[in-house]
Amino acid sequence: MAVAGDTFSMSTMFDALPYPTGISGSVPPPGFASATHLHAAMFNLMTCCDGMSSFKEMIATLDKTELQRMASLLTSDSDYFMAIVTNKHGSRRVQKLLGKSDDADAIFCAAILRRFLQITTDKYASYVTIRAMVVFDDKDKKKAMYEQILYYALDLACDQYGCIALNDIITDADDPYYRDQILDLVAYNALCLSNDASGNFVVQRVLTLNDLRTMHSIAVSLRGHCIDLSFKKYGSYIVEKLLEADESMVVVVVELLECDGDRLMRLARNEFGSFVVYKALRSTKMSRIDLFWNLVKKLLPFLRILRRSHGSNIANILESLKLRC
Template structure:
């Protein structure tokens, strides 16, 4: 069967596949007509190789038989059409196998980089395809990685507010090895910390940045959230962020505790009794002690003590226990 010189070797491809005629009996990937042609068969065969239920070891064994030229043609076929590439990388097996092809050579990476950038947001916010972006950010060389970073910065907030994109963004932040781009992403998260803290997915990015113990980012997030600590403490995810601010470092702890001290007594009492806020108040008592800020600790105790009986009959029982132990010492 004749094929063009710029396509992957049909004989190599068909010999590698576990089907008698080299083509799966399954439905071809989206975008390809049902009538058979050599090009359609080749795409369908490649789709089968990339997404079949055969183990990953089988795929690794298959590509190990290919020379540099054949690998280049394979990558060219995989990335020649954006919809075709998306159909592969959004497949669980397809994603894993594309990841195995990344980092083999600079020429292959150039093709994959271009394909990822064409559909960057869709790929990086997909449950399976996002791992292709994550892997690319580890193995790509500097020039391609820079192009990827530019797209990450442009789409960072969209990724942060996506169920799967926020996971990918967190992984990218963790592995970021370029100081300039890492700081740019961290600053973007910190500047938008309030918006992200109120988002079901975005809050996980703020939490993640706080766990990196980057002092500059911690201070910037604390500044962005100043004046909103009480409101956030009443919310599930917001309370997680407040707890992380309390334990991150003294400066961020002070921001949260000062707001607790400035709010009206009955509001602090309601916060202490709240399902989520009680953990923030309890963490404030613990961290002011651990960080030797006894001035803040005793001011907080003084403000809470009149409500000990109300705290006892609520989610604030552990707060009441601390207050009770202090009464017994006096």
């Protein structure tokens, strides 16, 4: 397969690369004066906009030693590696190299760990971290990656792309200890995350796991703030999810019952809050009839107002009970 000209092939790349230590010194990304022809050729191979199918065919022919030498070249300098994995095509090709050799994976793992936060919060490079967490089998590599995830979890959660990576990692977490550690960290920081433009998506994802212990912990962290969150689009999604489990539902409904009538009325008429109150009625009717009737009693005086607002769905439930206002 030709690379960067018809006379420069993968075999000449490997011949030019010292083994096993790779290229010594600092090798800047292509474009800098001291970048080598070898690195420029590899950069072109990894980031060109076409040829993915031929790239996959090429790496399928490499043995473990060649894969290790290729990984050594790609990671010989952190800036060089970053320039590749932050490129859309470079990220996809590095992902294809992961999981093919334990020795090559060890080299890639070290490179990811050196720039973990930068890689995992980048639009394209973050998928390298996600892929690594899926394919790394070695316990030491997996542990090192999980430790970085725990250390940077809140930074990842509050980043536009980091939250996507963290959500995927949480969903696929296969180590019970680290899974619980991450869930506990999200639950403990649920209030600040729920009010963050990106962090709220992490809280939502954790709640979809339906882990009752974590749901209760999140509800406790949000106690006293559920109504405020319910006025917001994404916050209301979080509160609605809490209403799906008995343990966390009680926390939300008690807060609804304890707020003053005017505030509850405004929430029930709100475009987002109305769905929270509606779901609270439906959830309590199925499992906590005492809370259901207490909520009905508090909402009934506002029936006429609710009919002419976003709270019409709530009014329908109240009217179906055929009670006097």
